[in-house]
Amino acid sequence: xxxxxxxxxxxYKTRKGILKEASITNIKGRVKNNISGFLRAVVIxxxxxxxxxxxxxxxxxxxxxxxFFYFILEVASFFVAVGLINAxxxxxxxxxxxxxxLLLPVSGHIxxxxxxxxxxRKKLFENTELKIEESYPYIEFDSGCEEDFYNEHxxxxxxxxxxxxxxxxxxxxxxxxxxxxxxxxxxxxxxxxINAKKFVLLNFFIVADGVLLDMLHDILLKKxxxxxxxxxxxxxxxxxxxxxxxxxxxLNEEGIRTIxxxxxxxxxxxxxxxxxxxxxxxxxxxxxxxxxxxNIADEYANLIERFGVWKDCGIRIxxxxxxxxxxxxxxxxxxxxxxxxxxxNRYRPDKIPDKNNCYCHVIADGPYPYxxxxxxxxxxxxxxxxxRYVYIMTxxxxxEEHMIQTLNEAAKxxxxxxIITPKIPDKKKVYKLxxxxxxxxxxxxxxxxxxxxxxxxxxxxxxENSALVGTVNMDYRSFYLHFENAVWISEDEILSxxxxxxxxxxGISEPISYESWQNRPRADKIIQPLLNMFSTLV
Numbered sequence: 001x002x003x004x005x006x007x008x009x010x011x012y013k014t015r016k017g018i019l020k021e022a023s024i025t026n027i028k029g030r031v032k033n034n035i036s037g038f039l040r041a042v043v044i045x046x047x048x049x050x051x052x053x054x055x056x057x058x059x060x061x062x063x064x065x066x067x068f069f070y071f072i073l074e075v076a077s078f079f080v081a082v083g084l085i086n087a088x089x090x091x092x093x094x095x096x097x098x099x100x101x102l103l104l105p106v107s108g109h110i111x112x113x114x115x116x117x118x119x120x121r122k123k124l125f126e127n128t129e130l131k132i133e134e135s136y137p138y139i140e141f142d143s144g145c146e147e148d149f150y151n152e153h154x155x156x157x158x159x160x161x162x163x164x165x166x167x168x169x170x171x172x173x174x175x176x177x178x179x180x181x182x183x184x185x186x187x188x189x190x191x192x193x194i195n196a197k198k199f200v201l202l203n204f205f206i207v208a209d210g211v212l213l214d215m216l217h218d219i220l221l222k223k224x225x226x227x228x229x230x231x232x233x234x235x236x237x238x239x240x241x242x243x244x245x246x247x248x249x250x251l252n253e254e255g256i257r258t259i260x261x262x263x264x265x266x267x268x269x270x271x272x273x274x275x276x277x278x279x280x281x282x283x284x285x286x287x288x289x290x291x292x293x294x295n296i297a298d299e300y301a302n303l304i305e306r307f308g309v310w311k312d313c314g315i316r317i318x319x320x321x322x323x324x325x326x327x328x329x330x331x332x333x334x335x336x337x338x339x340x341x342x343x344x345n346r347y348r349p350d351k352i353p354d355k356n357n358c359y360c361h362v363i364a365d366g367p368y369p370y371x372x373x374x375x376x377x378x379x380x381x382x383x384x385x386x387x388r389y390v391y392i393m394t395x396x397x398x399x400e401e402h403m404i405q406t407l408n409e410a411a412k413x414x415x416x417x418x419i420i421t422p423k424i425p426d427k428k429k430v431y432k433l434x435x436x437x438x439x440x441x442x443x444x445x446x447x448x449x450x451x452x453x454x455x456x457x458x459x460x461x462x463x464e465n466s467a468l469v470g471t472v473n474m475d476y477r478s479f480y481l482h483f484e485n486a487v488w489i490s491e492d493e494i495l496s497x498x499x500x501x502x503x504x505x506x507g508i509s510e511p512i513s514y515e516s517w518q519n520r521p522r523a524d525k526i527i528q529p530l531l532n533m534f535s536t537l538v
């Protein structure tokens with residue numbers, strides 16, 4: 001960790017435009033909450049609260065029509081039950097809404113009609129499928145690459161074909177690098193952006209005022225003055241409180257094309273603030289690409305201490321696979337700007353990579369109309385195909401029964417299944433739910449470790465044959481609600497680096513026993529099952 005921080009210190013002077021190697025004796029991050037953003041969040045929260053209060057108090061005004069309204073309620077309950085049972089949704093989603101309609105017989109039905117049905121998100125995603133399909137002509141499949149890969153790795157043929165079926169090509173001729181800490185990945189990202197000649201594409205969930213953003217801003221301003229095209233997408237929810245209210249406008253005025261994904265004030269009547277771009281993508285000239293769990297905030301590089309030592313990871317791709325990251329970015333851009341036509345060929349790479357057999361799939365997922373749940377299925381297939389071990393790092397562990405069953409089945413057949421979660425949480429309620437999920441896993445033979453130095457934000461899963469590095473948490477939001485992306489890779493050197501990171505992290509993490517879980521505080525035993533009932537809404 002200290003080496004990564006020192007590299008950042010030695011590489012940049014912030015806010016002075018000196019973007020070359022320089023010595024800084026002291027660099028310290030900061031956390032600054034934007035009051036205007038906080039007030040905007042409060043106003044939006046109040047609007048939603050008013051909606052809920054109106055719905056909750058509605059039954060009081062309908063008491064005089066008891067008999068008639070009871071009949072209407074019975075009819076409504078029948079249709080809600082039929083709709084939920086036949087909905088293409090997971091069991092937890094159905095249980096949560098059934099519980100709400102039972103606990104709140106009148107209000108719950110109205111809430112479900114407004115916010116629980118599929119049509120409640122239609123406004124946001126009405127053009128999504130069309131815009132994604134517009135990118136298909138630019139997706140290229142290499143049958144020779146596929147045949148060579150299947151011959152070299154027959155055990156991975158099934159998962160690779162599954163990913164291909166959702167328009168995620170198999171790429172080779174790649175050079176990959178895995179990063180164990182956020183401070184290491186930022187050092188290389190900044191240096192690669194400094195060397196950009198044509199364009200820089202960035203997509204992040206969280207953008208926060210601080211040293212990292214200062215550095216990035218200075219570099220991007222310099223590149224724009226050099227004639228480099230910069231497109232910066234960030235999520236409105238992720239940047240609302242921790243950036244200035246004029247942040248987006250200022251960057252656009254400076255020549256940095258900046259786009260807010262899913263502005264939350266437009267959809268307060270739909271409660272679709274869940275549907276965020278949780279993706280993290282950096283592409284430089286189409287030749288170099290990054291993804292991982294990191295965001296633009298000082299804690300991700302341990303420039304400030306939030307929840308102890310912050311551990312994140314990332315991966316750098318140089319070669320054919322970068323086109324997959326570029327495509328994913330441009331698809332999100334087209335969703336944000338549905339009336340614009342995106343010129344995909346404009347962002348083609350200009351370098352021909354060295355030929356090699358470093359294979360990867362670049363995959364993405366989101367709450368599209370067809371509800372494929374590609375990330376969840378990929379996780380399950382990695383677990384189900386393991387023969388020796390499955391190692392997972394995740395900040396949150398909120399699982400469906402079928403995922404718990406998949407993990408337990410792997411453990412039962414002798415696979416060494418280990419999961420690392422944080423010792424110091426960033427969200428206490430989510431941490432309670434994460435710990436609640438320990439029980440059935442520990443009872444089934446899965447090993448759980450808590451990262452004792454602090455908060456682990458890494459999102460990695462691997463077995464002996466492949467690994468997935470990206471933005472995906474093992475929770476309902478990542479699997480069902482958010483736009484996510486990842487790189488699935490099977491190259492030996494990268495797998496060795498990731499495995500080594502797991503081994504070292506196990507060494508500084510605390511193993512959790514089934515007995516200690518059973519003896520957790522009585523208050524947790526009462527609260528956790530209640531929280532779990534509404535896990536899809538947390």
